[in-house]
Amino acid sequence: MEPVVELVDVVAVLGAFPALAGATLTVARSEIVLLRGPNGAGKTSLLRLCAGLLAVERGTATVLGVDLVRDRTAVRPRVGLLGHSNGLYADLTVADNVRFWGATVGASTDEVQAAMGRMGLTDRLADVSVSKLSAGQRRRTALACLIARRAELWLLDEPHAGLDAAGRDELDTTLRAAAAAGATVIVASHELERAGSLATRVVQVVGGQVR
Amino acid sequence: MLSVWAISRLVAGKDLRVEWRSRVVSNQVVPFAALMMVMFAFALDSDTVLKRVAPGLVWLAAMFSLLVIVQRAFAVETADGALDALRVAGVRSAGIFLGKALALAAQLAVLELILLGAAIVLYNTHIVGSGIALLVCTYLTATVGLSFVGTLYGGLAAGAKGRETLLPLLMLPVAAPVLIGATRATEAALGTAGATTSDGWPWIGLLALFAVAFGVGGTLAFGSLIDE
Numbered sequence: 001m002e003p004v005v006e007l008v009d010v011v012a013v014l015g016a017f018p019a020l021a022g023a024t025l026t027v028a029r030s031e032i033v034l035l036r037g038p039n040g041a042g043k044t045s046l047l048r049l050c051a052g053l054l055a056v057e058r059g060t061a062t063v064l065g066v067d068l069v070r071d072r073t074a075v076r077p078r079v080g081l082l083g084h085s086n087g088l089y090a091d092l093t094v095a096d097n098v099r100f101w102g103a104t105v106g107a108s109t110d111e112v113q114a115a116m117g118r119m120g121l122t123d124r125l126a127d128v129s130v131s132k133l134s135a136g137q138r139r140r141t142a143l144a145c146l147i148a149r150r151a152e153l154w155l156l157d158e159p160h161a162g163l164d165a166a167g168r169d170e171l172d173t174t175l176r177a178a179a180a181a182g183a184t185v186i187v188a189s190h191e192l193e194r195a196g197s198l199a200t201r202v203v204q205v206v207g208g209q210v211r
Numbered sequence: 212m213l214s215v216w217a218i219s220r221l222v223a224g225k226d227l228r229v230e231w232r233s234r235v236v237s238n239q240v241v242p243f244a245a246l247m248m249v250m251f252a253f254a255l256d257s258d259t260v261l262k263r264v265a266p267g268l269v270w271l272a273a274m275f276s277l278l279v280i281v282q283r284a285f286a287v288e289t290a291d292g293a294l295d296a297l298r299v300a301g302v303r304s305a306g307i308f309l310g311k312a313l314a315l316a317a318q319l320a321v322l323e324l325i326l327l328g329a330a331i332v333l334y335n336t337h338i339v340g341s342g343i344a345l346l347v348c349t350y351l352t353a354t355v356g357l358s359f360v361g362t363l364y365g366g367l368a369a370g371a372k373g374r375e376t377l378l379p380l381l382m383l384p385v386a387a388p389v390l391i392g393a394t395r396a397t398e399a400a401l402g403t404a405g406a407t408t409s410d411g412w413p414w415i416g417l418l419a420l421f422a423v424a425f426g427v428g429g430t431l432a433f434g435s436l437i438d439e
Contacts, residue, residue, distance in 0.1 A: 051299055076301030077212065087296025089225070089287060091233040100225050104302050106213055129232070149300060 021208035080151030102148030136167035218306025226314030304434030342400035
């Protein structure tokens with residue numbers, strides 16, 4: 001089966017700064033890959049490149065069958081990138097947010113409900129304003145939006161940040177379930193202890209290169 | 212993939228739902244606009260002068276209020292990275308532009324009606340029957356033009372440092388033709404400053420041209436404005 005992500009000697013720059021300096025990475029479908037590395041190593045840049053947000057200067061990059069060198073915008077509707085922010089509208093309810101993001105891809109009411117159900121957001125949380133949610137609940141809402149959007153590749157940048165221990169375990173359970181349902185997950189994290197409980201593979205990112 | 216029109220309806224609905232739940236425009240911007248109309252009356256302190264300049268004051272208040280509404284519309288998008296998320300999700304930028312402009316126009320239209328009412332009450336302005344069609348056309352074309360320019364420059368300023376002061380600096384000079392055209396056309400519709408209805412229709416042409424130019428330009432340029 002064709003890999004979901006195939007990067008070969010990819011170089012990408014941010015202004016004059018070499019964000020990636022020859023990154024090579026292959027990720028198969030339903031894998032959960034943990035990217036580890038020091039600050040400034042290129043983990044976020046790698047995620048943003050896979051999301052089609054960063055241009056490929058040299059090398060080859062294919063994500064979900066899309067050649068990022070030719071047209072990196074084509075991959076965006078199929079990828080979910082969750083960075084430090086959640087992409088939610090604080091004045092809207094949980095249901096409003098999930099419904100909105102699902103509607104951007106024409107998701108049905110059933111699909112939206114299913115996405116909320118998978119994240120445990122039905123019943124009492126559905127009609128609560130996002131501004132009143134805890135950090136963990138907001139993160140679950142953001143993930144429900146990814147599910148509603150039918151994202152095939154999930155790119156998560158420090159998703160455990162701001163969550164307590166129970167929230168982190170809950171997130172890991174969610175990500176494993178998403179991978180079991182067919183999504184491919186790449187997580188950039190400093191959480192050393194997550195390697196064993198979450199990832200199918202751990203990859204080191206150092207100096208813009210993948211080891 | 213959803214059409215541009217479907218996306219724009221979705222985004223407009225979302226923006227209006229945000230306003231419905233938060234009531235920022237109705238509870239803060241409308242009182243601000245009403246307060247401006249009262250302050251103008253205090254400053255000019257002459258019924259004759261106020262009646263003469265009422266059209267200009269209405270559109271001035273509308274434009275200053277528009278700055279606040281646009282700031283708010285894009286603060287909602289940048290607060291938790293939602294605009295970034297829309298871009299990342301590959302949602303058509305033309306649809307985002309048209310949707311936000313549509314929501315902005317709806318809010319602005321209500322505000323302008325309130326301002327016209329305030330002018331009637333505070334400045335002793337009257338609506339004449341022969342000028343109603345011109346007045347409606349003025350409101351429609353000016354509102355659409357202001358919404359397009361507000362959305363375009365709101366998007367431009369959204370990611371910038373000092374955007375609260377940058378937006379007025381960028382937007383007000385560009386919106387000046389709308390202020391001039393809308394004021395002249397409204398004067399003609401209300402029969403103030405010796406203007407007649409026939410004097411107003413050429414200004415509708417200017418307003419319509421402005422709206423079309425910024426509508427087309429904004430639809431084409433918005434994507435690159437919000438992209439990295």
